[in-house]
Amino acid sequence: MTTTRGTELGTLTIGAWTARPRTGTTDIDPYSRATITRNGELPIGTGDGIAFTASADDKKKALDGRCDVVVSGVTPPARFWTLTLYDNKGRLVANSLQRYGFTSQEIVRGADGGFEIRIASRSRSGNWLPTGGIERYSLMMRLYDTPVGVATRTQRDAPMPQIATVGCP
Amino acid sequence: MIRLAFTILAGVLLGAVVHLVSVLALPKIATQDAYSRLTPMTKLNAVTQLAVAEPGSNIMPYLDPAFAVAICRYDLSSGPLKLTVPVSQAYTSVSFYTRNELAYYAINDRSAGKKVIELNLMTEAQHNDLPEDEEITSADRLIIDSPSITGLIVLKALAPEPGLMPQAQASLAASSCRVQVDQPPAKQAEAPPLPAPPPPSRGRR
Numbered sequence: 001m002t003t004t005r006g007t008e009l010g011t012l013t014i015g016a017w018t019a020r021p022r023t024g025t026t027d028i029d030p031y032s033r034a035t036i037t038r039n040g041e042l043p044i045g046t047g048d049g050i051a052f053t054a055s056a057d058d059k060k061k062a063l064d065g066r067c068d069v070v071v072s073g074v075t076p077p078a079r080f081w082t083l084t085l086y087d088n089k090g091r092l093v094a095n096s097l098q099r100y101g102f103t104s105q106e107i108v109r110g111a112d113g114g115f116e117i118r119i120a121s122r123s124r125s126g127n128w129l130p131t132g133g134i135e136r137y138s139l140m141m142r143l144y145d146t147p148v149g150v151a152t153r154t155q156r157d158a159p160m161p162q163i164a165t166v167g168c169p
Numbered sequence: 170m171i172r173l174a175f176t177i178l179a180g181v182l183l184g185a186v187v188h189l190v191s192v193l194a195l196p197k198i199a200t201q202d203a204y205s206r207l208t209p210m211t212k213l214n215a216v217t218q219l220a221v222a223e224p225g226s227n228i229m230p231y232l233d234p235a236f237a238v239a240i241c242r243y244d245l246s247s248g249p250l251k252l253t254v255p256v257s258q259a260y261t262s263v264s265f266y267t268r269n270e271l272a273y274y275a276i277n278d279r280s281a282g283k284k285v286i287e288l289n290l291m292t293e294a295q296h297n298d299l300p301e302d303e304e305i306t307s308a309d310r311l312i313i314d315s316p317s318i319t320g321l322i323v324l325k326a327l328a329p330e331p332g333l334m335p336q337a338q339a340s341l342a343a344s345s346c347r348v349q350v351d352q353p354p355a356k357q358a359e360a361p362p363l364p365a366p367p368p369p370s371r372g373r374r
Contacts, residue, residue, distance in 0.1 A: 024272045026316075034195040037202040037270055040229050042323060045264035045275025051231075079279070080260050080327055082235045090230025092222060098331075100224075100234045105259075105329035142233060144260055144327070145277050 012152055014160045016060075017052040017141065021150040024050065039090065049078070049144040055088075055136070057163040063138065065093075065121055065131030067168040071139070072116040073161035078146035080104050083117065085129055088136050095130035102127060115161075139163070196269045203229055203270050204242070204321060211242045214250065216324065216346045221334060235329070237337035241322040241346035245315060248348045249291035256284050257326040257340035259333070263288065264325070267317040274313050281311075289349070290315055290322070322346060 010022040010029055023032045024046035036043055044051050056062050063069060075081050084101035087093055092100040102117060108127055109115045118124040121133040131137060141160070148158045196202070206229060211217040218239040222232035232238065243250050254263055256278040263286055264275040278286065289312045291299075296314055324344055326337035 024275065026271055026273050028271065030192050033269075033271070034192045037196040037199040039231075040199075040201045040203050040206050041231055042203045042229060042264075042266060042270060042321070043272050045262075045266075045272040047275030047280065048262040048264050048277060048325070080329065082233055084233060084235075086231060091227070092224045092234060094224035098223075100222075103235045103327070103329050140231060144262070145279060 012158075014052070014155050014158055016054040016056055016058050016163045017160045018054070019050055019052045019148075021046065021050055021148075021152065024048070025150070041090070044142065046149055049142055049146055050148050052141045052143075052160060053138055054141075054163055055138040057165045059165070061165050062136060063119075063163075064165070064168065065119075065134040065137050067120075068124070068166045069119040070116055070164050070166050071119065071161050072114065072164075074114055074159050075104070075141070075161060076143055076146060076148045076158040078104070078143035078148070080144045081141060082144075083129075083139060083141045085119065085131065086138050086140060087134055088138065093130075093132040093134055093137065095132045097128075097130055099128075099130060102129065203266075204268055204319075207240055207242060207321065211240045213242055213244055214346065214348050216241050216341070216344050218338065218341055221338075233325075236325045236327055237334060237341050239324040239341040239344065241324070242319075243290065243315075243322060243346070244319045245290065245292050245295065246318055249289055249295050250346060251349050252286075252288045252290060252322060252344075252346045254286040254324050254344040255340050256281070256286060257337050259329045259337070260327040261286065261340065262325050264323045265290070265313060265315065266321040266323065267315070268319045269317075270321075271316070273316055276311075287311065288313055292318060 010020055012019045012021060020032055022028050023043040057069060081104045082101055085093055107115045115127065117127040117129055119129045119131055121131045152158050216239050219228060220226055221237065222234040254261060260278060262275060262277040265273055267273060276286065287310060289310060291312065291314065293314045296312060324341055326340050328334040328337040
């Protein structure tokens with residue numbers, strides 16, 4: 001059997017992040033197509049951008065809304081990116097701040113251009129993304145107007161940020 | 170023994186067939202797909218702006234809340250469609266989907282290279298019917314061939330921060346999508362046939 005992960009099935013895995021660049025083209029595989037129509041999604045078109053998802057951290061621990069999770073580092077070249085938090089059905093999670101994600105423009109960065117987003121249920125300083133305390137969630141990082149796409153293979157072409165769980169109650 | 174092996178093999182084969190058929194048929198039979206969800210809330214051959222994604226809204230999963238989104242649900246059976254989208258300050262894109270959510274084309278403001286993204290959408294047959302040297306085929310107007318008669322065009326404008334959402338929505342509100350009323354004249358009917366051009370001389374090698 002061929003591997004179920006890797007480029008054979010058009011899957012691009014970088015760290016904790018996974019993308020399927022071909023879903024935005026007419027070359028989409030039948031399994032992704034079935035998933036998309038069943039869920040009622042519209043995949044992001046290749047001329048628009050690419051979407052990476054993560055439902056676990058770099059150590060493969062499932063993302064838990066009751067823990068503190070840090071997303072940090074750099075992002076691949078793109079004119080804009082957005083990072084959004086969804087529950088396991090793809091819905092936004094209600095919170096008092098009405099913050100469901102960040103865009104590349106509103107993020108507070110360090111002097112070196114790197115950033116750190118703190119994902120937690122309680123208020124944190126800096127770039128805080130609230131989880132609403134839900135048990136499982138996933139993150140979606142979308143790059144808009146980017147060279148990352150069907151031809152991308154490695155971390156070198158697309159340096160995605162790290163995801164680390166730094167503390168659980 | 171052979172009988173048992175044969176039964177197992179038949180079972181596996183049947184399972185494989187059912188699996189393949191259901192995966193391949195699902196895009197055609199799904200009733201909660203994006204097009205079906207959007208049909209009751211969007212106008213045909215016109216731009217309808219969607220509410221900004223928020224926790225309660227259940228239009229489609231995995232919408233990007235940083236974007237203002239508008240939909241043009243199209244039906245090309247009465248003629249080609251003309252789409253005009255003014256570019257917003259941050260980032261604007263236009264994506265095309267067939268009736269079964271196949272993303273067949275997408276363009277953003279920078280690749281369009283102008284202040285207004287202008288596109289003509291038509292079926293391949295309508296494209297072939299276009300009179301040749303008509304201004305409509307000139308380079309400044311982009312023609313997209315739709316693989317299906319019906320489908321969705323998704324217009325998106327980014328609000329880089331929440332306060333800029335009204336601006337992003339305003340730029341989409343100024344966009345339009347409609348069936349072309351000024352039908353291009355039909356192909357020049359029966360102009361006297363030109364004398365047959367001399368057969369192209371075979372160039373020297």
